[in-house]
Amino acid sequence: MELTGAQILLESLGREGVDVIFGFPGGAVIDIYHQIPNYPNLKHVLVRHEQGAIHMADGYARATGKVGVCLVTSGPGATNTVTGIATAYMDSIPVVIITGQVPTPLIGNDAFQEVDIVGITRPCTKHNFLVKDITKLAKTIKEAFFLAQSGRPGPVLIDLPKDVQQQLCAFNYPKKVALRGYNPHYDPNVKQVRKVAELLCKAKHPVIYAGGGVISSSASKELTKLAQAYGLPVTATLMALGCFPGDDPRWLGMLGMHGTYAANHGMSNADLILAVGARFDDRVTGKLSEFATKATMVHIDIDPTSIQKNVHVDVPIVADCRLFMEALNKEMADLAGQKDVFVPKDKWLAQLSEWKAKHPVKYKPATKGGFIKPQSVVEMLYKITKGDCIISTEVGQNQMWAAQFFNYKKPRTLLTSGGLGTMGFGFPAAIGAQAAYPDKLVIDVAGDGSIQMCIQELATAVCYNLPVKIVILNNGYLGMVRQWQELFYEKNYCSTCLDIAPDFVKLAEAYGAAGFRVTQAKELEATLKQAFSTPKPCIVDVIVDPEENVYPMVPAGKSITEMILV
């Protein structure tokens, strides 16, 4: 039996186990939409803006580890996803984006709603395809899903012209993918693993520096096992929070620009750094020439381009982080069991604990009758949930406070735009996560600026009864930029004051969600609890100290030990 291109697409999504897609229709995908009702196992979530669709697919992928899928029309529909595609690309998130395209005879003619989306997204996708031949459609979809989730994951785009959606073709979904130029290398080299084990045993001041790759390769169990068995301290990037229990004594906290004293000084004094699935982002390293100068550097990454990019690596290992950690644990069991091989790390851990106790992340508490401190809101979220929820964040101070004052204990419980730093990401990402886990508590920690970038998705949340909670740390400013202006630009608060803002409570209500406002610290706990037990999407607008800053802070370009503390 022959199927249309549109049917082939939807059948193929079924084969890939896709249960939900986030999308927005248009003329160039109307044939696909025409078929959607015939695929009842595939839930379609109608968004209000294509940027929402891609972030939802991304949030779904981050929360589940599966591929997120979004479907949009050609031209403006496609370009509206670009920010979200770049966001997923920077954080290595597996998503498949299906864009409609004008009919093949019109391609290149500046046809109505035509845009070269394959050209536009080439630098921000792992790979992309324009399918001009219906007989290649099924194969292309198979390849797209394979590419998105294998090796270093990332977004893959399929551009599908309208006439191809309408043509007929026999449907054969390939079982296997063969791509000559694509062979990710998963297995670690045995000798290298041995070498790392020896270095770890010998090291007096080792630190594990975990990155997002630990989460995407599901390596956190093995990493936790290693650290706990051999007393190895762990720090992590924003992207890796949750890969190691935040309440473990070996946990140093996040490192980098807004990292902890213990983490940054730990890195600077380490004699061995085990960088796992991390990419030495400039927000993490600070001034490169002064970064971890005393350490032997071991770097494990699935992506060879990440290794030796910014820092010199003594032991480079291209491998899947989970397979590597597994192999390393075995090797360590062997080696550390032998007498006189393993140098105990107790003194080092004691030193780090001392730093941790002396310089915890902290803030000046609110004065009596004064503004609520935004950090205390995040602490309250932790107190109420005990960490049993999914937190997404927007970008800015809210993001950093959400990173610093909440103890993430499990992977995939913090969804945040680390690489691109995309304002407007958090709320749609939370909707995507909620669509995957309808019964979990999903909270978007937001700024009053960022939330306005994708606020229209309130309609989506209400429509599909996805009861996401938005907690706005409302400081009336584009806070993070204002902080930089305060500290480094003579307090010239140019264009960072959001003095005209919507009434977020009324806005929530206008969309059919629930709205709450908190202005007094004493109301905070009760109101949050009330919102969390309301079976609807909610906005909790918390009016916080407008000029509160994120500390510690390493000024851009300085060494990570040159920290401004509170």
Next chain:
Amino acid sequence: MRHILSILVENEPGVLSRVSGLFSGRGFNIETLNVAPTLEEGVSIMTITTIGDETIIEQIIKQLRKLVTVIKVVDLTEVKNVEREMMLLKVAAEEGKRAEILRIVDVFRCKVVDVGLDEFTLEITGTQDKITALINLMQRFGIKEVARTGAVAMRRSMQ
């Protein structure tokens, strides 16, 4: 240092822009670029010469290998190689200068492929040095136009 990269790619639309976009997007420079089909159907070979220190070249090679449509990347600079470039050069050739130009053509073992009233078009194949030398020599007659292919290169058989 100058490096010659030999890159085997799937011959499909957009592959050139994927490769060149990788260079421009990351601020690497392409000095010459040459593409044509190989004997194998659907596969083309690109020869790219570029300049950079070792870390930059290592990044370029790794990034190229990461492209899904790139099958193989070899840095020919690391092995013994044969490198050639072809150039067409149009030079002013007034009466009285022609004999001298033809003598140089002879020495360089290049060819006159077109003759006009007061100009010659020469074809030369050779290494970058040889081509530069010819350009230098012809300069004083007045070069009107050059078209160069950029280097093509291969690993030598006896390593």
